[in-house]
Amino acid sequence: MSQPEGYIVERDALDGLLAALCSRGYTVVGPTIRDGAIVYGEIESCSELPAGWTDEQDGGSYRLRRREDDALFGYNVGPHSWKRYQLPAETRLWRARVGDDGGLLELAETPREQPRYAFLGMRSCELQAMDILDHVLGGGARPDRSRGVRREDVFVLAVQCTQAGGTCFCASMGTGPTARSGYDLALTEVLEGDRHYFVVDVGSERGADLLDETRHEPAGPREQDSAAGARACAAEQMGRELDTQDIRELLYRNYENPRWDEVAERCLACGNCTMVCPTCFCTSVEDVTDLAGEHVERHQRWDSCFTVDYSHIHGGAVRSSTRSRYRQWMTHKLATWIDQFGSSGCVGCGRCITWCPVGIDITEEARAIRESEGTPDAGS
Amino acid sequence: MQGLDDLIAASPTFAGLSPAQLELIAGCGSNERFDTGAQLFSEGAAANRFFLIRHGAVALEIETPGRGPLTIETMHEGDVVGWSWLFEPYKWQFDARATAPTATVSFDGACLRGKCESDHELGYQLMRRFAASMLDRLQATRLQLLDVYGNAARV
Amino acid sequence: MPLASEPCAHTAGPMVPVPFTVTARRQETADTWTLELDPRNGTPLSFDPGQFTMLSAGGAGEVPISISGDPGGGGALVHTVRAVGLATEAICRAQPGEALGVRGPFGRPWPVAEAEGADVLVVAGGIGLAPLRPAILTLLAHRERYGRLLLLYGGRSPEQLLYTAELDEWAQRGLEVSVTVDSAGPEWLGTVGVVPRLVARVDFEPASAAAFVCGPEVMMRFTVAALAEAGVGSDGVYASMERNMQCGIAQCGHCQLGPTLVCRDGPVYRWSELEPWLAIREL
Numbered sequence: 001m002s003q004p005e006g007y008i009v010e011r012d013a014l015d016g017l018l019a020a021l022c023s024r025g026y027t028v029v030g031p032t033i034r035d036g037a038i039v040y041g042e043i044e045s046c047s048e049l050p051a052g053w054t055d056e057q058d059g060g061s062y063r064l065r066r067r068e069d070d071a072l073f074g075y076n077v078g079p080h081s082w083k084r085y086q087l088p089a090e091t092r093l094w095r096a097r098v099g100d101d102g103g104l105l106e107l108a109e110t111p112r113e114q115p116r117y118a119f120l121g122m123r124s125c126e127l128q129a130m131d132i133l134d135h136v137l138g139g140g141a142r143p144d145r146s147r148g149v150r151r152e153d154v155f156v157l158a159v160q161c162t163q164a165g166g167t168c169f170c171a172s173m174g175t176g177p178t179a180r181s182g183y184d185l186a187l188t189e190v191l192e193g194d195r196h197y198f199v200v201d202v203g204s205e206r207g208a209d210l211l212d213e214t215r216h217e218p219a220g221p222r223e224q225d226s227a228a229g230a231r232a233c234a235a236e237q238m239g240r241e242l243d244t245q246d247i248r249e250l251l252y253r254n255y256e257n258p259r260w261d262e263v264a265e266r267c268l269a270c271g272n273c274t275m276v277c278p279t280c281f282c283t284s285v286e287d288v289t290d291l292a293g294e295h296v297e298r299h300q301r302w303d304s305c306f307t308v309d310y311s312h313i314h315g316g317a318v319r320s321s322t323r324s325r326y327r328q329w330m331t332h333k334l335a336t337w338i339d340q341f342g343s344s345g346c347v348g349c350g351r352c353i354t355w356c357p358v359g360i361d362i363t364e365e366a367r368a369i370r371e372s373e374g375t376p377d378a379g380s
Numbered sequence: 381m382q383g384l385d386d387l388i389a390a391s392p393t394f395a396g397l398s399p400a401q402l403e404l405i406a407g408c409g410s411n412e413r414f415d416t417g418a419q420l421f422s423e424g425a426a427a428n429r430f431f432l433i434r435h436g437a438v439a440l441e442i443e444t445p446g447r448g449p450l451t452i453e454t455m456h457e458g459d460v461v462g463w464s465w466l467f468e469p470y471k472w473q474f475d476a477r478a479t480a481p482t483a484t485v486s487f488d489g490a491c492l493r494g495k496c497e498s499d500h501e502l503g504y505q506l507m508r509r510f511a512a513s514m515l516d517r518l519q520a521t522r523l524q525l526l527d528v529y530g531n532a533a534r535v
Numbered sequence: 536m537p538l539a540s541e542p543c544a545h546t547a548g549p550m551v552p553v554p555f556t557v558t559a560r561r562q563e564t565a566d567t568w569t570l571e572l573d574p575r576n577g578t579p580l581s582f583d584p585g586q587f588t589m590l591s592a593g594g595a596g597e598v599p600i601s602i603s604g605d606p607g608g609g610g611a612l613v614h615t616v617r618a619v620g621l622a623t624e625a626i627c628r629a630q631p632g633e634a635l636g637v638r639g640p641f642g643r644p645w646p647v648a649e650a651e652g653a654d655v656l657v658v659a660g661g662i663g664l665a666p667l668r669p670a671i672l673t674l675l676a677h678r679e680r681y682g683r684l685l686l687l688y689g690g691r692s693p694e695q696l697l698y699t700a701e702l703d704e705w706a707q708r709g710l711e712v713s714v715t716v717d718s719a720g721p722e723w724l725g726t727v728g729v730v731p732r733l734v735a736r737v738d739f740e741p742a743s744a745a746a747f748v749c750g751p752e753v754m755m756r757f758t759v760a761a762l763a764e765a766g767v768g769s770d771g772v773y774a775s776m777e778r779n780m781q782c783g784i785a786q787c788g789h790c791q792l793g794p795t796l797v798c799r800d801g802p803v804y805r806w807s808e809l810e811p812w813l814a815i816r817e818l
Binding site: 101102137143284286288295300310311312336 | 636
């Protein structure tokens with residue numbers, strides 16, 4: 001539904017958009033600084049955005065640094081992903097009283113009391129990740145959608161990246177840096193001289209409605225060019241690259257590649273990557289009772305394939321070595337996910353690289369495995 | 381002894397031997413029948429014979445104090461029972477008992493050992509076949525040893 | 536301020552157990568019980584042979600258990616359970632009149648329809664006979680649609696065999712039953728030895744035969760090798776696999792087996808599709 005022309009919203013009119021969302025009953029979630037990182041939290045005005053900050057990311061490293069301008073969105077992605085809203089870290093699915101015959105009485109499912117969310121600052125990779133995760137959670141024969149937001153519930157104010165981070169590789173994964181659809185409004189931030197404005201692309205009717213609530217005017221060719229130029233910067237700056245050509249067949253051929261032994265010597269099996277990854281969806285289901293066994297609750301919480309217990313069957317774990325667990329995670333993300341769910345599981349956001357305490361880099365591991373085969377790249 | 385050549389040739393263990401070789405082997409063999417419960421051989425006794433089962437069933441057993449005889453394996457039509465006649469000290473390690481009316485061709489071990497010594501080609505052909513049977517049984521025994529039903533469960 | 540809250544759904548979500556009452560209980564072996572269950576509200580569970588449910592007792596935890604009943608019967612839900620942990624011990628303690636929670640059925644079933652017109656070998660090891668019992672009952676219920684029907688069944692010892700009272704009845708209905716045990720005392724007059732060794736001793740037409748195999752993974756691999764030697768290619772062999780399962784609805788990720796999810800793409804697999812993956816250690 002996007003109109004080709006685009007609109008301009010000046011910096012000082014952006015607050016109008018947020019105010020309009022709030023008055024329509026939306027809870028706005030956007031980037032904000034906490035504990036030395038840019039995370040996602042509920043915000044009410046643009047003053048809470050990380051104006052003038054940027055992030056420097058590399059393997060195992062994340063730092064905030066002051067910019068020379070006051071850009072509101074001059075950074076990439078932090079340790080939080082929007083997954084925490086789609087798949088809450090811990091949910092109580094239901095609770096019940098245990099009757100004398102072991103039956104469950106007064107069983108109460110946890111009601112879906114979800115605020116109406118508006119996500120401000122979603123990047124292209126994150127829109128893709130949300131779709132991927134939505135498909136995993138909702139695409140099965142009998143999906144449980146009782147917790148977390150669904151893609152269609154959320155009002156999306158996407159932000160087009162105008163720079164790429166040190167660990168970004170969305171260009172390799174075909175998930176960015178520019179979002180083409182899936183948003184209600186998409187903002188490209190432009191700072192030139194003393195002008196600070198946003199070129200806004202409308203992606204839906206409700207997006208158009210919201211835009212009407214604040215001062216805006218059609219964007220001229222010069223502003224369009226500036227925005228396009230800013231977006232092109234992101235495409236040129238990618239910190240990492242991953243050759244996805246036949247990546248599934250490559251990994252399927254290399255289950256016994258010695259590289260897995262090598263990475264296993266570095267991997268701590270800490271599971272950070274699975275927590276920060278916007279598509280990792282594994283959860284554990286646990287029934288918990290009180291001491292007397294009179295009440296029971298079923299909980300679902302984030303789990304990680306890096307734990308030994310994850311693959312436990314009668315008396316032992318199928319994957320007990322770190323080697324097998326790292327291999328499982330990476331092969332799942334880039335290869336078996338395709339067979340299981342019809343797309344790659346990776347969106348190239350780079351979080352797993354940044355937040356790995358020892359800086360293991362999925363793009364480097366993929367490259368090492370490909371190069372170990374000795375055949376020249378067929379071109380990326 | 382006429383029918384013996386054919387009986388021996390029909391078993392998988394001795395398949396593919398030449399008529400001359402079959403005649404040599406048959407020369408050491410004779411028909412022997414066992415009623416249910418009859419002992420083919422006992423642990424510790426001199427191992428001078430072995431048996432090719434034509435029909436019926438034979439249980440290989442070992443006597444244990446307090447638990448009586450435990451069955452290690454049962455053998456059936458086409459199986460060869462008994463290997464201890466092949467190597468010194470030529471003593472049975474287990475008991476063998478018919479668990480059904482059983483018809484066998486029983487072979488004189490010393491007789492066959494002698495023929496193998498003088499005819500190495502015959503010896504080679506027989507050893508190959510015995511080795512294949514032993515490998516088969518060793519693999520089955522290893523699977524039994526794993527006690528796969530002991531820990532596996534659908535929880 | 537409008538909120539997007541919804542009241543509890545009229546039909547409970549897929550993670551909510553449906554209550555069933557234990558109507559009968561039978562001990563099969565020292566650590567295995569068969570339970571018959573009736574739904575407390577509503578219709579009996581309709582399922583296909585080879586499917587499983589997520590079974591729970593009170594708050595002791597939930598486990599995937601194959602359904603062992605007759606799919607065509609419309610009768611009780613039958614589960615044969617081995618007590619090996621907290622959840623299964625609690626389930627095995629349930630007495631007639633007590634409640635168990637059931638979710639399901641889940642999973643891909645034995646291809647009983649595809650096997651019509653040919654001989655079918657059912658090969659079971661230990662508790663592996665439990666997920667195969669519904670297939671056996673289905674095959675016997677439509678006896679005329681199949682060639683020879685054979686059961687090769689092995690257990691640890693005579694005391695650890697399941698459904699012993701039924702084996703004769705099945706034999707009378709046209710199932711050729713061969714039973715073996717890993718070890719036995721003198722009172723056992725049957726075969727002692729491993730299940731794969733039974734394959735060479737039975738008669739069937741291997742080129743078109745289908746084999747349904749269930750038991751410990753090691754036993755299944757040896758059995759498939761014996762079937763191959765007898766002329767049954769891995770295209771005709773189906774096996775029921777097991778992995779850690781927690782949701783049953785392809786959302787928790789635990790049951791991954793290479794490019795598949797056992798709760799959704801299994802537990803019954805065609806061996807030719809499974810084989811390359813089983814060769815990978817710690818897959």
